[in-house]
Amino acid sequence: MKEQKKQIKIMLAWTLAWVASLAFLTVINKSAGAENSLWDNIIFTQIGLIINLAIGIGMIIANKNLFKTYDELQKKIQFEAMAITLGLAVVVGLTYEVSFDFGVINSEPEFEYLMLFISFSYTASNIINSRRYR
Structure with a gap:
């Protein structure tokens, strides 16, 4: 049960990080006035998307690890x-x-x-x- 609580906290942290990174990308791109430009440079948007994808993969792994404790x-x-x-x-x-x-x-x-x-x-x-x- 102690391990499960630990994994729940880890899962929560990864989930919040993923949601925050996606929200950040969305807000920055919308406030820049264009759908696909983070601070008018597509490379920053691409880097942000790669980071978001990596965090999402971390979230999936955390979910898998949580399931192992069930x-x-x-x-x-x-x-x-x-x-x-x-x-x-x-x-x-x-x-x-x-x-x-x-x-x-x-x-x-x-x-x-x-x-x-x-x-x-x-x-x-x-x-x-x-x-x-x-």
Whole structure:
């Protein structure tokens, strides 16, 4: 349990670092007045994106290390939540995309909405599975 708490803190640190680096890139690029220029120089944007990618990989590794500390029930809950989330993301994401292509919705699908849907799906799946296996 002590190791799990340690890994949770490490995971939290990596997640916050990744979110902060992505937010920094987004804010700096938007405030510079252009979509793809950090301080009017694309090389800084590219370096920032590489750093963000590296932090994201660190976050994935931290998540993997956290899973190693889980008991079998926790692993089962997480596995099922991930399976449900992946399935929902593919089905809802593709339906969302083709509904625009077929003219059912007028606005082009935004990736941010899909990410929000994935977050809610994963959280809800975890809560439901945790209660089911109590």
